[in-house]
Amino acid sequence: xQQLNQSPQSMFIQEGEDVSMNCTSSSIFNTWLWYKQEPGxxxxxxxxxxxxxELTSNGRLTAQFGITRKDSFLNxxxxxxxxxxIYFCAGQNFQGGKLIFGQGTELSVKP
Amino acid sequence: xAGVAQSPRYKIIEKRQSVAFWCxxxxxxATLYWYQQILGxxxxxxIQFQNNGVVDDSQLPKDRFSAERLKxxxxxxxxxxxxxxxxxxxxxxxxxxxGLSIQxxxxxxxxxxx
Numbered sequence: 001x002q003q004l005n006q007s008p009q010s011m012f013i014q015e016g017e018d019v020s021m022n023c024t025s026s027s028i029f030n031t032w033l034w035y036k037q038e039p040g041x042x043x044x045x046x047x048x049x050x051x052x053x054e055l056t057s058n059g060r061l062t063a064q065f066g067i068t069r070k071d072s073f074l075n076x077x078x079x080x081x082x083x084x085x086i087y088f089c090a091g092q093n094f095q096g097g098k099l100i101f102g103q104g105t106e107l108s109v110k111p
Numbered sequence: 112x113a114g115v116a117q118s119p120r121y122k123i124i125e126k127r128q129s130v131a132f133w134c135x136x137x138x139x140x141a142t143l144y145w146y147q148q149i150l151g152x153x154x155x156x157x158i159q160f161q162n163n164g165v166v167d168d169s170q171l172p173k174d175r176f177s178a179e180r181l182k183x184x185x186x187x188x189x190x191x192x193x194x195x196x197x198x199x200x201x202x203x204x205x206x207x208x209x210g211l212s213i214q215x216x217x218x219x220x221x222x223x224x225x
Contacts, residue, residue: 004153033213042115042202042216043154088153097142097206098167099214101153 002027006089006102014110019076021105023089031092032065032072033099038085046087047074079109113137115217117203123223129191132220136184136205142166144214145178145188146202154202160186161208190222198224 006023013019023032031050035043047058049065049072056063063074072089086106090099116135124130136143142161146154157176159167163183171178175194180186190197200219206212 006153035216040218042204042218044216045213048213090153097144097159097208097212097214098156099154101155103151104153 002091002093002100004089004091004100004102006105008105009103010106010108012108012110013079015079015081017079019079019083019107020073021087021089022071022073023091023102024071025091025100026070027093028069029091029093029100030069032063033090033092034061034063034072034074035088035090035101036085037088037104043088076107079107081109081111083107084109115203115205115215117201117217117220119220120218121221121223123225124193125225126195127192129189130193130222131187131189132201132203132222134186134188134203134217136186136203137215139207140205140215141183141208142206142212142214143180143186144204144206145186146204146216148200148202148219150199157188157201193222193224195224198222 033048034046037043047063053067054065060077086104088104089102145157148154157171158178160180163180178188202219204214204216206214
């Protein structure tokens with residue numbers, strides 16, 4: 001089945017640093033989404049991307065839908081302690097509403 | 112607006128026992144999803160309902176897992192009998208419709224099978 005490869009698996013950064021993570025797939029998606037999950041909670045949608053090449057921002061977060069439709073990137077600028085959590089990419093394909101999730105990037109921010 | 116409600120939050124059972132989880136989606140959301148999230152992995156779809164009909168259950172282990180959404184609103188997911196490898200967080204999500212509609216997730220039920 002379809003799989004997403006998300007990297008890095010984990011990141012340990014200092015408060016104020018910028019963060020980049022990415023997600024790649026062997027197949028095309030027509031929607032890319034980025035979610036954040038905190039301990040004991042369900043994933044919360046951060047950014048949704050609907051068009052190849054699209055660049056979208058949400059506050060300090062910026063995400064891009066790769067031009068090949070097989071990848072996506074998420075950047076976090078000037079990280080703060082509350083950015084701690086696991087970030088998941090998810091792809092949604094033409095066949096329907098099923099989301100295919102990556103393995104997640106666990107972000108730790110040191111004050 | 113109330114979010115997706117799930118209960119219980121935690122459940123501990125022994126292998127071969129049965130367990131059921133409940134989900135109440137956001138009001139007006141026609142599509143309901145159950146995902147399984149094993150520790151260290153992303154969520155994996157088990158079953159998708161559109162109103163009270165099943166859209167996709169291709170990854171549901173039907174020999175032991177069952178789910179229903181009889182009145183097209185809330186839903187239950189059952190495991191009978193449970194195995195050790197069923198230990199995971201079971202997430203319910205809902206959306207207005209399928210396709211490109213945004214899915215909103217509940218907090219999940221953490222199941223431990225001993």
